[in-house]
Amino acid sequence: MASAHISWLLGALWVALTAATRVYNIPSAVSNTSSTALFTSTATCLDEPKISAVDASAFDWWYFDVVSTDPTSLASVVVVFYTTAPAAFPFFPPFPFESVTLAQISVSFPNGTQFSSIIPADGATVVSDGNASSGDWHGSGLKWTHHGDLVYSVSVDVPDLGIIGSIRFRSIVPAHYPCGPAVGGQDMQVAPHIGWANALPDAASTVELIVNGTKLAFSGAGYHDKNWSDQLFTANVASWYWGHGRVGPYSIVWFDYLALDGTEHVSAYAAQNGPILAASCDFTSIRVRPTGENATYPPVRRTGKPSGYHITLDLVDAGTLEVDVLVTGTLVDDGFSEYTRSIGNMTGVVVPRGKGAV
Numbered sequence: 001m002a003s004a005h006i007s008w009l010l011g012a013l014w015v016a017l018t019a020a021t022r023v024y025n026i027p028s029a030v031s032n033t034s035s036t037a038l039f040t041s042t043a044t045c046l047d048e049p050k051i052s053a054v055d056a057s058a059f060d061w062w063y064f065d066v067v068s069t070d071p072t073s074l075a076s077v078v079v080v081f082y083t084t085a086p087a088a089f090p091f092f093p094p095f096p097f098e099s100v101t102l103a104q105i106s107v108s109f110p111n112g113t114q115f116s117s118i119i120p121a122d123g124a125t126v127v128s129d130g131n132a133s134s135g136d137w138h139g140s141g142l143k144w145t146h147h148g149d150l151v152y153s154v155s156v157d158v159p160d161l162g163i164i165g166s167i168r169f170r171s172i173v174p175a176h177y178p179c180g181p182a183v184g185g186q187d188m189q190v191a192p193h194i195g196w197a198n199a200l201p202d203a204a205s206t207v208e209l210i211v212n213g214t215k216l217a218f219s220g221a222g223y224h225d226k227n228w229s230d231q232l233f234t235a236n237v238a239s240w241y242w243g244h245g246r247v248g249p250y251s252i253v254w255f256d257y258l259a260l261d262g263t264e265h266v267s268a269y270a271a272q273n274g275p276i277l278a279a280s281c282d283f284t285s286i287r288v289r290p291t292g293e294n295a296t297y298p299p300v301r302r303t304g305k306p307s308g309y310h311i312t313l314d315l316v317d318a319g320t321l322e323v324d325v326l327v328t329g330t331l332v333d334d335g336f337s338e339y340t341r342s343i344g345n346m347t348g349v350v351v352p353r354g355k356g357a358v
């Protein structure tokens with residue numbers, strides 16, 4: 001009797017594990033099989049690969065960052081795991097890498113001194129488990145793991161660059177898709193043919209790295225998302241403002257994008273110590289505009305980097321959140337693309353519902 005009971009338990013466990021865990025081995029060569037992308041969510045598998053193959057125009061990336069919550073510090077770290085043919089993605093220097101599996105690490109010290117490098121990997125393995133995943137970009141020294149859906153860590157061991165250490169993320173707010181919560185049946189396109197799944201909109205994070213003998217240790221606001229497409233990135237994008245941060249008790253993520261045909265696409269997310277207040281891609285849910293220097297909108301190719309942004313985010317029942325972002329440091333200004341990534345101070349006020357509607 002007892003042994004029959006035990007084998008039933010093991011059997012059930014085995015079924016549960018095989019149903020939940022999926023392993024993807026991604027070769028480093030460009031695929032000659034044309035790629036298809038998944039754009040409707042299932043109840044699970046939020047952080048798993050979303051393209052069927054990495055052909056010459058498809059891309060799929062896993063992005064992690066942490067920004068110091070000390071407003072006097074410019075400390076940050078960004079780690080990105082790409083599967084992309086370099087041509088599919090314009091934010092790369094014209095380098096001679098053959099590999100479509102590339103890892104990137106960028107750090108900035110509290111005083112703003114920066115370092116960034118892209119490391120080709122010899123293929124990659126992604127293991128999807130529930131709504132979370134782990135990834136290993138073989139031979140790059142960079143990988144990520146997870147413990148349940150809420151805790152992620154990125155480990156770094158790149159002796160050639162002199163960088164070693166780890167970055168830990170503990171989620172403090174729920175995951176989401178562009179237009180709503182992380183449930184099944186959602187449209188995962190934030191704009192035509194651009195998929196987005198935000199596993200960690202805000203995470204209590206700690207960074208412990210040694211960079212060529214210098215310690216870079218800080219705690220801050222962490223973030224992890226993934227983006228994918230079955231088309232060339234530049235086929236669709238004219239401008240794109242995106243960011244995340246904490247203002248008072250709110251964790252926010254904003255996105256305001258202008259397509260080449262002039263159509264604006266937005267996504268707004270706000271959560272307060274846990275519950276989601278807003279998760280929407282409705283046109284009225286958010287507006288992000290540049291402010292101060294170089295505030296030309298829509299931006300043209302010559303427009304320099306704005307000195308700030310104003311965000312109006314509809315918190316639904318809680319009112320409207322008006323946020324000003326003042327840029328304190330620029331992390332990416334690569335000189336070959338218009339892509340920049342910045343750190344800034346955020347201040348905000350909540351206008352209660354029914355007030356200030358002029």
Ligand SMILES: *[C@@H]1O[C@H](CO)[C@@H](O)[C@H](O)[C@H]1NC(C)=O
Nearest residue numbers: 027028029030031032033054
């Ligand atoms: C794709 O096709 C090219 C040209 O025919 C070939 O050199 C390459 O090995 C192929 N790649 C794969 C992964 O089969």
Ligand SMILES: *[C@@H]1O[C@H](CO)[C@@H](O)[C@H](O)[C@H]1NC(C)=O
Nearest residue numbers: 109110111112113114214215
């Ligand atoms: C900034 O900080 C880094 C790391 O501590 C240090 O190596 C560098 O010399 C500093 N730069 C300046 C201009 O102080």
Ligand SMILES: *[C@@H]1O[C@H](CO)[C@@H](O)[C@H](O)[C@H]1NC(C)=O
Nearest residue numbers: 043044045130131149182183
């Ligand atoms: C994935 O997240 C959704 C939404 O929170 C939840 O309903 C579902 O149970 C999760 N799936 C797993 C396997 O954890």
Ligand SMILES: *[C@@H]1O[C@H](CO)[C@@H](O)[C@H](O)[C@H]1NC(C)=O
Nearest residue numbers: 115116160161162163211212
């Ligand atoms: C560390 O030093 C080595 C040798 O000088 C250099 O190649 C590498 O780029 C440095 N790494 C960083 C993160 O500055």
Ligand SMILES: *[C@@H]1O[C@H](CO)[C@@H](O)[C@H](O)[C@H]1NC(C)=O
Nearest residue numbers: 293294302303304305306307
């Ligand atoms: C505004 O753009 C100019 C030209 O690109 C640039 O030199 C300047 O630094 C920019 N201002 C800010 C605040 O970044």
Ligand SMILES: *[C@@H]1O[C@H](CO)[C@@H](O)[C@H](O)[C@H]1NC(C)=O
Nearest residue numbers: 070071072326327328344345
């Ligand atoms: C950001 O906040 C810090 C701390 O209050 C302040 O020292 C710094 O001047 C601010 N920077 C900007 C651009 O507002």
Ligand SMILES: CC(=O)N[C@H]1CO[C@H](CO)[C@@H](O)[C@@H]1O
Nearest residue numbers: 063190194196226227242255
């Ligand atoms: C790191 C990064 O740029 N992530 C992007 C993923 O896609 C969403 C929606 O397109 C953007 O808001 C993020 O900027």
